[in-house]
Amino acid sequence: MRLTCPLCGERDLREFTYRGAALARPEGEAWGDDWHDYIHLRDNPAGESREYWAHSTGCAAVLLVTRDTRTHEVLGSALAKGGGA
């Protein structure tokens, strides 16, 4: 699999580290189902998925990657900095 880094271009998977699903962080600090979901529950979708990938041995940027887990097709990637989930 190859991922396109907005800074470095198309690069081999070996340069990247998976950093987990890109999820919306719940508001507030009170414990509830939303925090339980955010911390513990994952959907494991067969299809489109939004994930963080660190370009660890490349430019060190963290990317927000949208890809299809069935085909490895990469639908989009952007710098997570200043945006993200």
Add this chain to the structure above:
Amino acid sequence: MPELTLIAQNALPQGVVTTLAGTRIEVLPMRRLTALMPGPDAGPLAEALMAQHGLGLPAPGAVEHAEQAECLWFGMGQYLLVGPAPAPGLAEAATLTDQSDAWATVLLEGPAARDVLARLCPLDLRARAFAPGATARTELAHMAASVTRTGPDGFRVMVFRSMAETLLHELRAALEAVAARGMV
């Protein structure tokens, strides 16, 4: 207490290590290396670099050149000044770190250079993807590396100082393997 002076020294003895198939592995002299990290706004650094060193701020994957000086794009929000000591004005525009002896710098040059590097590094090394003058942060045999293409058959490779001998070992083994195939 006596005052201690720390002197930067090259990670490896300078000079040609191996030549095979017309291709040589050569440890380059240690040059002054300064990491420049401007933070969110690189504008003031771009101005200072131009005013003080005659260097542009390199775009991702690019190197800027001036007399006796180079500036490499060195990752997100990072640049590497190679050659001169940083002019005082740079410190106003960026966080500076002296990394002169933190990197081992090796030149791989000759007709087999690209094939040797292709065995170690996942970069697309074809000239249309990585032209002479281009630079990349990438991995080389699982080491974090900086690779700069110095010409059609030349690559300057940098790894952290602690991995200097490993870099030479990996390059030598790959060059021997490519040379043994007699393809070059």
